[in-house]
Amino acid sequence: xxxxxxxxxxxxxxxxxxxxxxxVSLVVFSFNENRLVTVWSGFSLRWYTALFSDPQxxxxxxxxxxxxxxxxxxxxxxxxxxxxxxxRFKRFRGRTALTxxxxxxxxxxxxxTGLSLxxxxxxxxxxxxxxxxxxxxxxILAHSTFCMAYVTVVVRSRLSDLDLSLEEAAQDLGAGPVRxxxxxxLPIIAxxxxxxxxxxxxxxxxxxxxxxFVSGPGSSTLPMVIFSKVRLGVSPDVNALATIIxxxxxxxxxxxxxxxxxxxxxxx
Amino acid sequence: xxxPQTAADxxxxxxxxxxxxxxxxxxxxKFGDVFAVDDVSLDIFKGELFCLLGGSGxxxxxxxxxxxxxEDPTSGSIEIDGQDMASVPxxxxxxxMMFQSYALFPHMSVEANIAYGLKxxxxxxxxxxxxxAELLRLVKLEPYGKRKPHQLSGGQRQRVALxxxxxxxPKLLLLDEPLGALDKKLREETQFELVKIQETLGVTFIVVxxxxxxxxxxxxxxxxxxxxxxxxxxxxxxxxxFPNSRFVAGFIGSVNMFEGVVVEDEPDHVRIRSTEAGCDIxxxxxxxxxxxxxxxxxxxxxxxxxxxxxPEGDANIAKGxxxxxxxxxxMSVYQVMLDSGKRIRVTKANALRGDPDAISWDEEVYxxxxxxxxxxxxx
Numbered sequence: 001x002x003x004x005x006x007x008x009x010x011x012x013x014x015x016x017x018x019x020x021x022x023x024v025s026l027v028v029f030s031f032n033e034n035r036l037v038t039v040w041s042g043f044s045l046r047w048y049t050a051l052f053s054d055p056q057x058x059x060x061x062x063x064x065x066x067x068x069x070x071x072x073x074x075x076x077x078x079x080x081x082x083x084x085x086x087x088r089f090k091r092f093r094g095r096t097a098l099t100x101x102x103x104x105x106x107x108x109x110x111x112x113t114g115l116s117l118x119x120x121x122x123x124x125x126x127x128x129x130x131x132x133x134x135x136x137x138x139x140i141l142a143h144s145t146f147c148m149a150y151v152t153v154v155v156r157s158r159l160s161d162l163d164l165s166l167e168e169a170a171q172d173l174g175a176g177p178v179r180x181x182x183x184x185x186l187p188i189i190a191x192x193x194x195x196x197x198x199x200x201x202x203x204x205x206x207x208x209x210x211x212x213f214v215s216g217p218g219s220s221t222l223p224m225v226i227f228s229k230v231r232l233g234v235s236p237d238v239n240a241l242a243t244i245i246x247x248x249x250x251x252x253x254x255x256x257x258x259x260x261x262x263x264x265x266x267x268x
Numbered sequence: 269x270x271x272p273q274t275a276a277d278x279x280x281x282x283x284x285x286x287x288x289x290x291x292x293x294x295x296x297x298k299f300g301d302v303f304a305v306d307d308v309s310l311d312i313f314k315g316e317l318f319c320l321l322g323g324s325g326x327x328x329x330x331x332x333x334x335x336x337x338x339e340d341p342t343s344g345s346i347e348i349d350g351q352d353m354a355s356v357p358x359x360x361x362x363x364x365m366m367f368q369s370y371a372l373f374p375h376m377s378v379e380a381n382i383a384y385g386l387k388x389x390x391x392x393x394x395x396x397x398x399x400x401a402e403l404l405r406l407v408k409l410e411p412y413g414k415r416k417p418h419q420l421s422g423g424q425r426q427r428v429a430l431x432x433x434x435x436x437x438p439k440l441l442l443l444d445e446p447l448g449a450l451d452k453k454l455r456e457e458t459q460f461e462l463v464k465i466q467e468t469l470g471v472t473f474i475v476v477x478x479x480x481x482x483x484x485x486x487x488x489x490x491x492x493x494x495x496x497x498x499x500x501x502x503x504x505x506x507x508x509x510f511p512n513s514r515f516v517a518g519f520i521g522s523v524n525m526f527e528g529v530v531v532e533d534e535p536d537h538v539r540i541r542s543t544e545a546g547c548d549i550x551x552x553x554x555x556x557x558x559x560x561x562x563x564x565x566x567x568x569x570x571x572x573x574x575x576x577x578x579p580e581g582d583a584n585i586a587k588g589x590x591x592x593x594x595x596x597x598x599m600s601v602y603q604v605m606l607d608s609g610k611r612i613r614v615t616k617a618n619a620l621r622g623d624p625d626a627i628s629w630d631e632e633v634y635x636x637x638x639x640x641x642x643x644x645x646x647x
Contacts, residue, residue: 168338169371171358173385173436183384187375 023246030239037234047240057225057241064205064222067136071143072200076193078144079151079200086152087159105149114213117142121214134216142214143207147200154199158192159185198256202249279503280313281489289314289472290335290440295344297330297496304330306496307344314439317466317473319483322493323519328476331493332442335474336365349439359388364438368445370429372417378404378428379413385436403431406465423454430462434469443475447482459485480520484508492516508568513647517566524572524612526565533559538644539583540565546608550583552639557646567642569613574602574633585636588612590629602627604635 029037033044051057082102086095105113121131121138131137162185170180186193208223215221220228226238280286288311297305305327312318320328333339334346337358346353348362364385373381379400386396404410407427417425426449433441446462447455463486466473477483483490484504492499492507492515500507500516511517514525528542528549538557540549542565549565557563579585588606595618602614614635627633 163369163371165367165369165371166373168336168358169365169367169432170373170384171338172336172363172365173432174359174388175384176357176359179388184373 026239027243027246030236030243032236032239035236037236037239047236051237051240051244054237057222057237060220060222060225061241063136063219067139067143067221068201068204071140071147071204072197074140074144075147075151075200076197079148079196080155080189080193082148082152083155083159087156102149102152105146106153110207110209111213113146114142114210117145117210118213134214135219138214138216139211139219139221142210143200143204146210147203150199150203151193151196154196155189155192158189162188194256198252205245279488281311281316286313288312289316289349290474291345291347292331292335293345293347295331295334295341295346297327297334297339298342303327303496305334305341308496308498310491310498310501312472312474314472315470316488317463317475317486319487319490320474320476320493321478321480321483321490321520323478325495326493327496328478328493329444330496332365332444332474332476335440336363336442337361362438363440363442364433364436365442366429366433366444366446368448370417370425370449372425372428372432374417376416377413378409378415378417378420381417381428382432382435385432389436399435403435406434407431422449422451423458426450426458430465434465434471437469438471440472440474443473445477446475448477448479455482462486484520492519494519509643511566511643511645514564514566514645517643517645522569522613523566524569526567526610528563528565530555530557530559530561530563533557537639540644544608544610545586546606546610547586548583549642550639551642551644555644557644561646564645565642566645567637569601569615570599570617571641572612572614572635572637574604574614574616574627574635576627576631576633578634579636581636584639584641585634586612587632587634590627590631590633593629600626604633606635 029040030047031043031045032040033046034041082098085092086099086102089095117138118134121134121141124130125132131141166184166188167180170184171177175183206223207221208227211221212224215224222241226241229235229238290310290312292308292310292312295305295308296303308327308331320331322328330339334341335348335353337353337356340354351362353361373384376384382400382403383396386399391399400413401410404413407430409424409427409431412420412424412428417428420428426446430446433443447458450458459482462473475483475486477486484507487504489501489503490507491501494515499519500512502510507516508520511520517523517525526540526542526545526549528540528544530538531541531548532539533555535554537553538551538555540551540563542549545565551565555563574590578587586606586608588604590602591605591611592603594601594603597618599615599617602616604612604614606612612635
């Protein structure tokens with residue numbers, strides 16, 4: 001019993017150190033005054049100032065946010081429809097094929113996804129001229145495709161937990177199928193939609209490989225810009241940028257948790 | 269056998285000219301190759317509280333779901349209030365259903381749950397509020413209107429589900445195991461409340477249950493289902509006292525069954541020789557059977573008496589020994605091993621407190637019964 005007293009806290013502390021030490025050091029060094037990333041010479045906000053006066057990074061960040069927002073939204077709609085088809089329609093032609101195709105992007109290496117999408121876009125442009133060239137649009141399309149797989153997985157599990165008699169009860173009380181979906185199904189699976197959207201948003205924001213394949217001149221996303229900057233040597237303004245992103249993500253996660261907690265456990 | 273029909277008889281099923289409210293005609297439902305419901309025909313009248321009773325997989329719930337419109341019959345027709353229900357979707361039927369799981373909308377308050385159906389009918393707001401308040405009063409949940417379903421106890425949820433199903437004042441209410449999720453005590457209280465509500469509102473109820481006691485105490489009539497088909501339809505007393513088959517006799521209450529052969533077949537009596545009973549069985553009315561036919565005699569435990577002395581007579585007397593006694597307070601259940609090797613159950617009301625003369629373990633006894641005490645079954 002005595003062992004338990006110190007063993008668990010120490011293991012937990014080591015775990016947290018393992019997970020968060022790199023992030024903490026990154027945040028600390030973003031406030032470093034020195035030009036050399038690894039040498040501490042005093043507190044300063046100069047890299048933040050430098051960051052906000054760098055049009056290339058600001059442009060890339062704005063582009064990434066736009067892409068992530070649109071792609072996550074498209075993926076949420078398509079992924080939800082797909083999940084409904086898989087959960088609610090037990091037998092239709094090509095059900096097995098759809099199940100497999102939906103989970104394929106989860107296990108497919110990004111390099112292959114990116115390459116195949118690039119080939120597809122090139123062939124499509126050659127065949128009927130759309131999408132014309134590569135840029136923001138092709139990145140959005142690519143991200144929607146692979147985010148949709150994640151949304152489907154999340155929504156599908158929530159949907160299969162949903163008691164079918166709830167929808168039947170609403171129908172019984174006079175609601176047509178569309179009404180039932182918006183009154184009953186959607187509010188109950190909404191938490192899954194929110195987490196599916198957040199998942200898609202982060203995945204899109206984070207993606208470097210696929211975006212590198214399908215982007216075109218002038219449409220470099222934030223990860224692409226960071227990656228190319230770091231290749232020329234780590235500069236402290238990247239630390240500052242990372243710190244801001246961590247801050248935004250942390251606020252988002254906490255908010256999502258609070259929203260989730262305010263909803264009561266749904267299935268009675 | 270049955271009471272004569274009086275002028276004030278409120279049992280329309282006894283009147284051949286009465287028009288049924290729900291007409292189920294040769295309805296069959298197949299899931300793949302399995303017959304869930306097999307050629308069921310059934311008439312249910314206005315104001316009835318009809319119980320569909322059966323074990324799991326007997327097709328009772330499927331039949332109910334076809335009435336609500338959630339399943340389409342493979343063949344046959346369903347008419348409600350003179351209107352054919354084929355191709356009428358659930359949300360256009362004059363029927364409401366109370367679900368076994370209650371199916372309360374978890375994201376809506378009690379009031380919003382009850383009001384949901386009324387809003388679909390686009391009633392004015394003030395009327396909806398009045399109706400909701402009235403229903404909350406009916407199910408005694410006035411202080412709970414603002415709560416969410418997960419903040420209620422099982423019994424309260426059950427009443428919300430009932431109120432929601434009654435809100436649109438349906439002509440027909442379908443109840444799927446309405447008391448199944450409640451504990452025994454609450455179930456007994458709620459049974460009476462349910463009957464009271466049904467009588468005050470005059471709604472026709474069709475209740476699905478697997479609990480025979482529940483069916484007996486609630487129903488005006490019971491339809492016993494077995495393997496998708498109706499085994500018997502009748503008033504509770506008919507089903508209990510005059511079962512039409514060994515299945516029905518055994519399904520409802522407990523019963524002692526003796527196999528025997530007809531030795532005398534007269535218009536006013538029948539004599540059955542039963543080696544299982546170890547005696548002749550004399551039945552004081554005619555039975556539709558032939559000499560030498562094998563049939564079964566079913567008798568309820570409370571219809572048999574035990575005595576130490578051999579009573580007068582040459583039939584309906586079986587000798588045995590008391591093997592076991594279960595004292596249940598209001599009555600005692602005797603397990604008697606007959607000389608023929610068959611075990612029977614006999615119940616005796618404990619009319620006296622601590623009766624010193626009561627029959628006890630290992631005593632030799634005579635089990636005997638009257639000529640009208642049991643049923644002769646041919647199937």
